[in-house]
Amino acid sequence: MKRIASLAGVFLVAASVLAGCQSAQEPPKEINLFAWSEYVPQGVIDGFTKETGIKVNYEAYASNEEMLAKLVSGAQKYDLIQPSEYTIEALIKENQLLPVDWSKVPNSKNIGSQFKNLPHDPEHKYSVPWMAGSVGIVVNSEKVTEEIDEYDDVFQEKYSGRIVVLDDPREIVSWALGSIGKGPNDVTPETLEQVKPILAKWLPLVKVYDSDSPKTALLNGDVDIGIVWSGEAAILYNENPKFKYVLPKEGAHQFVDSLAIPANAPNPEGAMAFMDYILRPEVSKLISADFPYTNPNVEAQKRLSPEEKNNPASYPPGDPKLEGFRDIGEQAVQIDKIVTDMKAEG
Amino acid sequence: MKAVNTSLAIWTAVVMVFFYLPIAILVGFSFNTSRLNILWEGFTLEWYASIWRDAVLVRALENSLIVAAISTLLSVVLGTTGAWMLYRYRVPAVRLWQTLVFIPMIIPEVIMGVSLLILFVVIQLELGFATIIISHITFCFPFVMVAIEARLAGLDASLEEAAMDLGATPAVAFRKVLVPYLMPAIVSGALMSFTLSLDELIVTYFTASAGTRTLPLEIFGRVKKGLDPTLNAISTVFILATVSVVLISELLKRRSR
Amino acid sequence: MRTGQTTIAAAASVRQRTPGVTAWLLMAPLFLWVLLFVVAPTLIMLVYSFCERGTLGGVVFKFTLANYAAVFDATYLRIVIRSILFAGLTTAVCLVMGYPVAYHIGRSSEKWRNILLMLVMIPFWTSFLIRTYAWMTILKSEGLLNSLLVQYGLITQPFEMLYTPGAVVLGLVYTFLPFMILPIYTSVEKLDNALVEAAFDLGAGPMRAFSKVIVPMTSPGITAGILLVFVPALGLYAVNDILGGGKVDMIGNIIENQFKGNARNWPFGAALGIALMAAFGIAFWFTGRRQATVQTS
Numbered sequence: 085m086k087r088i089a090s091l092a093g094v095f096l097v098a099a100s101v102l103a104g105c106q107s108a109q110e111p112p113k114e115i116n117l118f119a120w121s122e123y124v125p126q127g128v129i130d131g132f133t134k135e136t137g138i139k140v141n142y143e144a145y146a147s148n149e150e151m152l153a154k155l156v157s158g159a160q161k162y163d164l165i166q167p168s169e170y171t172i173e174a175l176i177k178e179n180q181l182l183p184v185d186w187s188k189v190p191n192s193k194n195i196g197s198q199f200k201n202l203p204h205d206p207e208h209k210y211s212v213p214w215m216a217g218s219v220g221i222v223v224n225s226e227k228v229t230e231e232i233d234e235y236d237d238v239f240q241e242k243y244s245g246r247i248v249v250l251d252d253p254r255e256i257v258s259w260a261l262g263s264i265g266k267g268p269n270d271v272t273p274e275t276l277e278q279v280k281p282i283l284a285k286w287l288p289l290v291k292v293y294d295s296d297s298p299k300t301a302l303l304n305g306d307v308d309i310g311i312v313w314s315g316e317a318a319i320l321y322n323e324n325p326k327f328k329y330v331l332p333k334e335g336a337h338q339f340v341d342s343l344a345i346p347a348n349a350p351n352p353e354g355a356m357a358f359m360d361y362i363l364r365p366e367v368s369k370l371i372s373a374d375f376p377y378t379n380p381n382v383e384a385q386k387r388l389s390p391e392e393k394n395n396p397a398s399y400p401p402g403d404p405k406l407e408g409f410r411d412i413g414e415q416a417v418q419i420d421k422i423v424t425d426m427k428a429e430g
Numbered sequence: 431m432k433a434v435n436t437s438l439a440i441w442t443a444v445v446m447v448f449f450y451l452p453i454a455i456l457v458g459f460s461f462n463t464s465r466l467n468i469l470w471e472g473f474t475l476e477w478y479a480s481i482w483r484d485a486v487l488v489r490a491l492e493n494s495l496i497v498a499a500i501s502t503l504l505s506v507v508l509g510t511t512g513a514w515m516l517y518r519y520r521v522p523a524v525r526l527w528q529t530l531v532f533i534p535m536i537i538p539e540v541i542m543g544v545s546l547l548i549l550f551v552v553i554q555l556e557l558g559f560a561t562i563i564i565s566h567i568t569f570c571f572p573f574v575m576v577a578i579e580a581r582l583a584g585l586d587a588s589l590e591e592a593a594m595d596l597g598a599t600p601a602v603a604f605r606k607v608l609v610p611y612l613m614p615a616i617v618s619g620a621l622m623s624f625t626l627s628l629d630e631l632i633v634t635y636f637t638a639s640a641g642t643r644t645l646p647l648e649i650f651g652r653v654k655k656g657l658d659p660t661l662n663a664i665s666t667v668f669i670l671a672t673v674s675v676v677l678i679s680e681l682l683k684r685r686s687r
Numbered sequence: 688m689r690t691g692q693t694t695i696a697a698a699a700s701v702r703q704r705t706p707g708v709t710a711w712l713l714m715a716p717l718f719l720w721v722l723l724f725v726v727a728p729t730l731i732m733l734v735y736s737f738c739e740r741g742t743l744g745g746v747v748f749k750f751t752l753a754n755y756a757a758v759f760d761a762t763y764l765r766i767v768i769r770s771i772l773f774a775g776l777t778t779a780v781c782l783v784m785g786y787p788v789a790y791h792i793g794r795s796s797e798k799w800r801n802i803l804l805m806l807v808m809i810p811f812w813t814s815f816l817i818r819t820y821a822w823m824t825i826l827k828s829e830g831l832l833n834s835l836l837v838q839y840g841l842i843t844q845p846f847e848m849l850y851t852p853g854a855v856v857l858g859l860v861y862t863f864l865p866f867m868i869l870p871i872y873t874s875v876e877k878l879d880n881a882l883v884e885a886a887f888d889l890g891a892g893p894m895r896a897f898s899k900v901i902v903p904m905t906s907p908g909i910t911a912g913i914l915l916v917f918v919p920a921l922g923l924y925a926v927n928d929i930l931g932g933g934k935v936d937m938i939g940n941i942i943e944n945q946f947k948g949n950a951r952n953w954p955f956g957a958a959l960g961i962a963l964m965a966a967f968g969i970a971f972w973f974t975g976r977r978q979a980t981v982q983t984s
């Protein structure tokens with residue numbers, strides 16, 4: 085009886101060791117990627133799967149907060165998410181991200197130095213920049229002939245009813261802050277009080293609020309000037325070079341969408357393999373070809389076509405003053421309320 | 431009488447023009463060379479070819495059809511029996527139930543989506559077809575119930591009782607007498623459910639998984655890059671397919687008579 | 688209130704029975720569904736509406752009434768009133784446009800009926816976004832409608848249609864018209880032919896026959912149509928965003944922004960949603976109550 089029991093014990097141990105070995109040999113062959121819609125080209129995903137055998141389940145979202153809602157609900161575990169800079173910061177503050185083991189992502193050497201150690205990830209521990217872009221002024225130069233290079237130039241009485249802006253309270257307030265010489269993150273009750281009269285003057289001039297496709301109103305000729313994502317401006321420029329993109333000299337918002345690994349990721353190894361894969365210059369180039377944002381990968385930038393490099397919305401000339409958004413916590417609620425009130429007044 | 435009927439027919443035609451005017455634009459733009467769905471440039475068939483290359487889009491359409499078909503079927507069953515039961519039997523707190531059924535219609539989609547997502551986490555139901563279909567039934571069946579209730583109002587009680595007097599069990603009376611009587615409302619409810627389910631975006635976002643993305647999710651994701659005419663092409667193919675199925679089935683019905 | 692009277696008369700014509708075991712079993716799916724997928728999620732949101740805002744979205748389970756205090760604010764009241772006006776106008780236009788169509792479909796021969804019904808629905812089996820963008824092509828200043836009007840000399844210069852409240856109502860009517868037509872059709876279809884003809888033959892004139900006989904008899908369908916258009920129209924804001932240029936907010940935007948916008952203020956969004964539901968739940972309850980009281984008296 086005893087012998088049988090000990091034999092069984094040996095078997096159990098052996099079996100569990102074997103099982104252990106097996107699971108060590110075969111890491112889960114898939115990763116759950118939760119990224120912006122249409123931001124990850126199918127070709128890149130297919131290439132990665134072909135090379136590594138890791139299947140990519142690509143789920144998409146349309147805003148950082150939409151992503152957070154599903155992430156914090158815990159309904160699904162993700163290996164990779166693609167938040168923008170202020171969301172990365174919020175996630176780091178709440179210990180929701182795993183640090184990246186850079187030894188497993190050797191291609192991280194390709195990341196341009198100006199995209200490392202940004203304020204949202206100061207020690208460059210948690211995120212791999214995917215694409216960067218800015219929010220600037222786009223002008224239909226056939227209709228608007230004067231020089232436009234400040235926020236105040238846009239919101240002039242003569243352009244009343246010819247303006248499109250992003251439907252995004254934080255963005256709108258950051259422009260008003262810029263116009264009084266403040267940075268986009270100087271958000272305090274006092275500065276918010278200061279921007280109120282400016283917004284009261286600006287918002288009635290706006291014809292269209294659109295965050296999803298502000299290019300439509302410009303292309304249709306229903307408006308002549310706008311403050312939009314650089315990607316939208318790049319598409320407009322490709323469509324017709326009469327659409328000029330200007331970064332306001334007070335400074336503009338630069339967003340950096342990055343890959344990061346949630347703390348509860350089932351397959352961080354696979355996630356890092358994906359990070360390394362997309363940092364290859366030839367792969368990163370494919371992403372640029374699909375989406376006309378600024379590629380933070382210096383090696384990939386070298387391989388872009390002249391047209392891609394010369395699109396002023398993707399690669400603004402000169403040395404513009406750019407700043408990312410920081411996580412501003414509760415102040416976001418105030419910003420939301422102010423813009424809602426102002427719009428309701430009109 | 432004749433004049434009235436003619437003017438009604440003319441008015442119906444006018445409303446049909448209103449319905450199909452944007453559809454004509456949609457179909458027209460499916461032949462447009464411009465990638466952006468905004469200005470007309472020239473004629474091409476390229477977008478129809480690109481449907482077959484766009485596996486993601488076709489998969490999303492399949493998912494949408496699966497979800498819409500199952501949700502419609504179950505919503506009709508749930509809504510029809512529900513409406514009939516509340517109508518026919520003395521149910522305690524009937525007004526409360528009717529008001530509760532009304533909630534999914536008034537509740538903002540985002541609240542419904544988030545709260546169902548949290549519910550699914552609590553009851554540990556993995557996101558996928560099941561969760562999408564449950565959510566879709568939840569916002570569809572009230573529409574069926576309202577349509578059925580409207581038809582039940584003014585129902586001649588003798589109809590059902592006569593059938594029962596002839597020896598039919600309640601189940602048979604329901605099937606042989608009531609269902610045919612309710613058929614127009616059932617069809618209306620089914621059409622509304624199918625339409626709502628096929629085009630729902632927000633609740634679906636919160637309850638879908640990576641593998642079960644539906645067409646509206648896919649299309650909304652493409653707005654930023656510009657809604658390319660492949661989307662118009664796939665809509666055109668879908669409309670043509672439905673119209674021909676309807677016409678053929680009507681023709682067959684007529685022939686069989 | 689004609690609507691009320693007919694419904695009551697109708698309800699009174701059927702003797703309600705006490706449910707037996709089979710009836711309870713048949714009712715069970717509905718009750719379970721409502722409890723699990725309607726009541727339970729609503730309770731979750733009710734709890735959330737009394738919590739504090741979580742930093743990443745979600746809530747912190749600490750009791751507060753602050754969210755409800757914030758709901759009663761002049762701005763939101765104004766937004767709710769505007770949403771009600773838009774939904775009300777949409778419902779009225781849908782009723783006027785849709786009733787004759789529903790009547791026509793309901794009175795046509797059986798072979799035409801199904802085809803017409805399908806024709807009403809098929810446009811809506813395309814994507815909402817693409818349909819709405821198609822409307823932009825029609826309405827924009829250099830668009831189809833303006834160029835036609837200019838060409839035929841009806842106007843001298845493009846008329847501003849897109850990004851106006853009119854465009855929003857047009858988009859809403861377009862979206863919801865089928866939801867008015869279908870339930871009314873359902874009521875019209877069961878009208879007794881002899882009765883309709885008698886009404887016309889009495890020499891009352893088509894208008895009188897219509898208002899005195901046909902409208903009252905189809906009132907359950909009208910009520911259902913109004914419900915199915917007004918309630919969803921109240922919450923839909925995407926039309927306002929695209930065709931109205933998002934210049935004014937609708938109650939739907941405000942609530943959605945609390946979950947999907949920068950503020951990430953779920954508890955406040957939940958409180959707004961619960962307040963909206965409560966207001967309409969009470970209105971719905973009492974309209975039904977009144978009917979029931981009339982019925983028993």
